[in-house]
Amino acid sequence: MDPFLSSRLAEAAAWVEEGLSSLGMYSDGTRLPAHCRYALSAGGKRLRPFLVREACLALSGDPDRALPAGCSVEMVHTYSLVHDDLPSMDDDDFRRGLPTLHRRVGEGTAILAGDRLLTEAFRTLAGTPGPPGRTGEMILRLADASGAGRLVGGQYMDMFPPEAADKAWITRMVSGKTAALLRVSLELGALAAGASMEVVDRLSKLGEEFGFLFQLTDDILDVTGSKEEMGKAVGKDVSRGKWNPVTALGLSEAEAEARSRADRLSSGFMELGGGWRAVSSLCLYLPRRRS
Numbered sequence: 520m521d522p523f524l525s526s527r528l529a530e531a532a533a534w535v536e537e538g539l540s541s542l543g544m545y546s547d548g549t550r551l552p553a554h555c556r557y558a559l560s561a562g563g564k565r566l567r568p569f570l571v572r573e574a575c576l577a578l579s580g581d582p583d584r585a586l587p588a589g590c591s592v593e594m595v596h597t598y599s600l601v602h603d604d605l606p607s608m609d610d611d612d613f614r615r616g617l618p619t620l621h622r623r624v625g626e627g628t629a630i631l632a633g634d635r636l637l638t639e640a641f642r643t644l645a646g647t648p649g650p651p652g653r654t655g656e657m658i659l660r661l662a663d664a665s666g667a668g669r670l671v672g673g674q675y676m677d678m679f680p681p682e683a684a685d686k687a688w689i690t691r692m693v694s695g696k697t698a699a700l701l702r703v704s705l706e707l708g709a710l711a712a713g714a715s716m717e718v719v720d721r722l723s724k725l726g727e728e729f730g731f732l733f734q735l736t737d738d739i740l741d742v743t744g745s746k747e748e749m750g751k752a753v754g755k756d757v758s759r760g761k762w763n764p765v766t767a768l769g770l771s772e773a774e775a776e777a778r779s780r781a782d783r784l785s786s787g788f789m790e791l792g793g794g795w796r797a798v799s800s801l802c803l804y805l806p807r808r809r810s
């Protein structure tokens with residue numbers, strides 16, 4: 520990995536870790552905050568906070584203003600993983616290299632921990648310093664990304680696919696399940712930096728493309744990766760006969776598609792200016808990632 524990218528990823532991870540550990544949610548006198556903490560700190564890559572921070576830095580913003588957004592997207596993402604792993608959804612025993620939360624503490628507690636992470640995310644975001652109108656716009660965008668038409672809607676589509684899923688259906692599903700949170704991370708970082716709506720809209724489109732590339736590389740790793748590398752079960756799409764670009768096109772065509780999407784997207788970010796070097800480098804790295 521490009522050393523510049525790896526140092527910026529490490530900086531973002533330390534940044535959001537510090538933000539998360541200073542939130543009041545860890546001390547309410549019950550064990551629930553500790554269960555949220557277990558799910559949150561179990562070795563995630565922190566890609567969404569990285570995107571928030573990079574967008575803010577690239578647009579000359581103060582990362583302190585973006586920290587509530589960085590923490591909130593990671594909380595929404597972690598809640599979605601906790602709920603997705605439940606027996607009534609994807610039924611997984613292993614996540615981020617550790618037993619899933621419901622395997623440790625039971626389903627009811629895992630559901631509540633997820634609920635708590637989701638609600639706490641919005642309370643955290645509401646504490647963003649700066650003009651109230653901007654903070655309101657950020658809350659609205661995170662709600663849209665997390666809600667019916669996006670994350671929740673995409674997960675529902677994934678759980679109940681039609682007999683023959685066409686390209687438009689797959690695009691909507693991936694746009695919701697995977698791209699929504701990655702895309703809104705760039706938007707929130709830009710809003711925290713005080714960027715114009717024109718810039719936010721441009722980033723939104725690149726964020727959507729980033730989401731599709733990320734899902735494609737996730738599908739590839741479901742075939743080529745190991746449980747140890749990924750920190751979760753692999754091979755599930757093939758064993759369930761699930762449609763995705765890898766099962767449909769074959770591995771080598773899907774890998775070629777990932778490389779060409781990565782090249783295009785990396786150039787798209789560089790066209791925005793030099794401050795986007797780390798994000799652009801991440802795009803090029805995604806087809807080679809192992810976790």
Ligand code: GRG
Binds near residue numbers: 562596600603671737
């Ligand atoms: C329960 C509303 C609800 C949604 C669940 C998370 C999810 C949606 C489904 C899990 C399966 C999946 C393939 C989701 C697509 C997004 C994705 C690849 C998530 C994993 O993100 P990473 O790799 O995870 O950034 P870490 O653990 O590194 O944070």
